[in-house]
Amino acid sequence: MSAGRELVSPDAEGDEHTIEAALRPKRLDEFIGQARVREQLSLVLHSALRRNRPPDHVLMSGAPGLGKTTLAMIIAAELGAPLRVTSGPALERAGDLAAILSTLSEGEVLFIDEIHRMARPAEEMLYLAMEDFRVDIVVGKGPGATAIPLDIAPFTLVGATTRAGLLPAPLRDRFGFTAHMDFYDVGELERVLHRSSRLLGIVLPDDGAREIARRSRGTPRIANRLLRRVRDFAEVRADGLVTRDLASAALDLYEVDAEGLDRLDRAVLGALLGKFGGGPVGLSTLAVAVGEEPETVEVVAEPFLVRQGLLARTPRGRVATAAAWIHLGLVPPPDAFGADPRPAEP
Numbered sequence: 001m002s003a004g005r006e007l008v009s010p011d012a013e014g015d016e017h018t019i020e021a022a023l024r025p026k027r028l029d030e031f032i033g034q035a036r037v038r039e040q041l042s043l044v045l046h047s048a049l050r051r052n053r054p055p056d057h058v059l060m061s062g063a064p065g066l067g068k069t070t071l072a073m074i075i076a077a078e079l080g081a082p083l084r085v086t087s088g089p090a091l092e093r094a095g096d097l098a099a100i101l102s103t104l105s106e107g108e109v110l111f112i113d114e115i116h117r118m119a120r121p122a123e124e125m126l127y128l129a130m131e132d133f134r135v136d137i138v139v140g141k142g143p144g145a146t147a148i149p150l151d152i153a154p155f156t157l158v159g160a161t162t163r164a165g166l167l168p169a170p171l172r173d174r175f176g177f178t179a180h181m182d183f184y185d186v187g188e189l190e191r192v193l194h195r196s197s198r199l200l201g202i203v204l205p206d207d208g209a210r211e212i213a214r215r216s217r218g219t220p221r222i223a224n225r226l227l228r229r230v231r232d233f234a235e236v237r238a239d240g241l242v243t244r245d246l247a248s249a250a251l252d253l254y255e256v257d258a259e260g261l262d263r264l265d266r267a268v269l270g271a272l273l274g275k276f277g278g279g280p281v282g283l284s285t286l287a288v289a290v291g292e293e294p295e296t297v298e299v300v301a302e303p304f305l306v307r308q309g310l311l312a313r314t315p316r317g318r319v320a321t322a323a324a325w326i327h328l329g330l331v332p333p334p335d336a337f338g339a340d341p342r343p344a345e346p
């Protein structure tokens with residue numbers, strides 16, 4: 001993987017997990033942005049605390065790196081409850097989930113990341129556990145198999161998914177509250193950066209913070225990562241002060257462009273324009289053209305490109321907008337998606 005690609009990938013890599021843990025807000029009032037989600041969640045949690053009951057199960061959906069894991073930890077901290085963490089791909093068999101559910105303590109928060117990737121038998125076991133705090137342990141095989149019901153302690157499930165649309169309806173319906181996490185705006189990312197720079201001991205003037213925030217793809221994880229790379233650059237090439245010009249030079253070096261597009265984003269747009277005349281083209285064809293998995297293009301690149309108004313999803317396939325042509329320094333054809341249909345002024 002190239003340096004540029006790693007830098008703006010929204011997934012955490014290597015030592016980053018340790019640094020992320022140190023930078024995570026621990027309580028709801030430290031959590032920046034997502035105002036609506038914060039307010040809704042605060043009500044859910046406080047009313048549960050008043051009733052002295054575990055709150056409803058919570059589903060969080062949104063792109064990688066927006067703070068879903070952080071919020072799950074905050075939920076447990078606000079409830080004063082222990083937290084158990086697992087992920088959909090780790091739950092291959094019903095027994096994997098039964099082992100966790102049967103050892104939960106009362107009120108514990110169970111966080112399942114990537115819940116849409118859980119295997120079917122585990123998913124079915126989860127329905128009953130969420131609704132009735134019960135699991136059926138199947139003993140034996142074939143016609144002689146019997147299900148032994150086992151009560152489990154009332155718990156709160158917090159599920160996270162980058163693809164809410166892939167969750168089967170019976171699972172989605174069992175969550176009492178769904179938090180839709182959106183990309184952060186530049187102002188919110190500036191606050192994330194100021195907070196992180198204080199924790200990391202980096203001197204970050206406002207204009208430097210703004211420049212990094214603008215290029216962070218609306219994602220706190222990327223903002224924190226760019227901050228560290230810009231800090232390295234500032235220490236080696238300057239006096240450590242992260243000014244706007246310095247941030248801009250550092251991020252140019254790392255191939256993060258002025259709108260925060262990374263190599264994959266530019267490859268997707270470049271293929272769309274260069275190979276398919278702006279589209280429409282199907283997701284898998286586009287993914288093959290850039291040498292990536294369709295899921296990577298769909299989950300990592302597309303949501304940001306759509307949000308930036310550079311790509312549109314249409315019933316006939318992916319289409320580059322007029323703004324995409326302009327972003328890559330090209331002249332959009334008159335029939336480009338989103339082009340102004342009026343003739344130019346004489």
Ligand SMILES: Nc1ncnc2c1ncn2[C@@H]1O[C@H](COP(=O)(O)OP(=O)(O)OP(=O)(O)O)[C@@H](O)[C@H]1O
Nearest residue numbers: 020023024031032064065066067068069070220221
């Ligand atoms: N609202 C926020 N305020 C401050 N920092 C945040 C916020 N949201 C996320 N972060 C920072 O971004 C990093 C990534 O967040 P987190 O791991 O919670 O994302 P995620 O959505 O769970 O990602 P993934 O789905 O890829 O695991 C954390 O280190 C955290 O410090």
